[in-house]
Amino acid sequence: MRGCSHRGLGRFLAGKCVRMAVLVLLVSFSAFMLVSLSPVDPLTANVGQTALGSMSPEQIARLEAYWGVGTPPIRRFISWAGDFFRGEMGTSLLYRRPVALVIQERLANSLGLMAAAWLISGGLGFGLGIWAGAKKGGMADRILCFYGLIMASTPGFWLALMLLMIFAVRLQWLPVGFGVPVGVEAEAVTLADRFRHAILPAAALSLTSISSIMLHTREKMIQVMESDYVLYARARGESFRRIVWRHGLPNVMLPALTLQFGAVSEIFGGSVLVEQVFSYPGLGQAAVTAGLGGDVPLLLGITVISAWIVFGGNMTADLLCAAIDPRLRQAQRKGQTS
């Protein structure tokens, strides 16, 4: 929102895009530098100590050239980034397949999960936050505040473990884990199967992500309800429902949108843990495997993709705010004419 008041929409957009591209470049650079800092030796990690011992010095020198040992990290980064830009993300060392393919497949699994959690937590959190804030101090407000505090303190993966224990192990209503039924051919997997496998992870993810948006919306709603314009509306005799609908909702919506789009990063982080609990074959689980197994190309690929998702979320929020908020629209129009 900041900085866009005296520019036209086109320039605003272009500026955002440039900023996003620069940030993604910086993210990839820092991630690359972090990974190059690692004390893990690429040769021993990928070829193995015993195999290295049996090789001739020439072979080792060739391998060292292949893995870029001895080349300064900056030059390695430039060549990696150049390849990445052309869509060549390298080959995953653990999955023995192109990184782009692994990410594509994993992202398809994760996106559904994350989108569901994002929508459920956003919608429910916003609605409940308005309810609690409009009737501050009421029974519902107290219960919701308590719930928010508990959820803000509960580790998402522990909640996932509890859900797993209750619904999958004890009651056996839902499957224990994985994205698809075990022992069924890929073609035979139905959409219903996938849905059933995603219920528990999505529930664990949404239940914990609700609290921040709910508490934030409640806070804003209380401010609105204590404002002069609501007092005036009350004095005019507007009904409670109308006050919430006409005065509360529009004022609370914009900050909530910004917050919820910003929460993409948190939901991604939560999905890493929740996917691990349910052995759900998503992007987060691939990141953990890559990190534990020292699969540098895959780890870097996932980092860059997730940065795009996070910045994309932030930018969508900015654009939506600019499109919805009449104050910003007006400022932009002024900027264009002057």
Next chain:
Amino acid sequence: MIRQKKGWNQRLFLLCCAGIFIAALLGITAAGAMWEEKALQTDFSRKNMAPCIQYPFGTDWMGRDMFIRTITGLSLSIRLGLFTAVISAGIGAVIGVSAIMGKWVDGVMGCMIDLVMGIPHMLLLILISFAVGRGFWGVAVGISLTHWTSLARLLRAEALQLKESPYVAIARKLGKGWGYIAGKHMAPHLLPQLLVGTVLLFPHAILHEAGITFLGFGLSPEQPAIGVILSESMGHLMMGRWWLALFPGALLAAVVMMFHVIGNTVAGVLNPKQAHS
């Protein structure tokens, strides 16, 4: 008048709660530090016992007392959380306040904040842990380097606003140096914010420590960390040993909640606008 009296009581009540919680957290930390060897004690004559009076949290497949393991793990988490939160708050303070040093510095700092926030938290922790070479330092460095962003943003906004405030401008015109202004006009505003921000960092630090350890990046399996306990329990849930996961996680949530309440109480007490409520 009646409302005011009631509000004062609520304030006192919250302060009492915070005091009790601080005592409880100190107790857990001290007890855990003392029981460190006891937590690793195995006794195969008492393995896989469900919770009972003697072992309130049950025992695991190696006959370790889960209650003692949990307390030791929490103690470790609290100490690590304190350590990382303080370092993180220090970084946040330096970066946030340095925004007043000029547009150029502010731009660079803003970029750094965006950069750290651009990578999902868990992924950045994995990256840093990988860079440092896993283990205790991987977690400590990772959490210290990733939690300062929101605090830095808060302090930055506050510091910039202070810099533009009339009384700082007047002090400048009166010929006071920046050192004087920083000590006399800025510190009284910024320090309470920093304190509250630091306390509210603990919950995040502890939760992320548990998370990254759960994934297997953090402390070694011999360490009685909560994340390790929970990830070990995963293999035993299918056999119906629910107590291995339920109690350690619930106690972790309780500890984090205590930190939340303490943080909110400190914030309420330090905020002069709420002094009357």
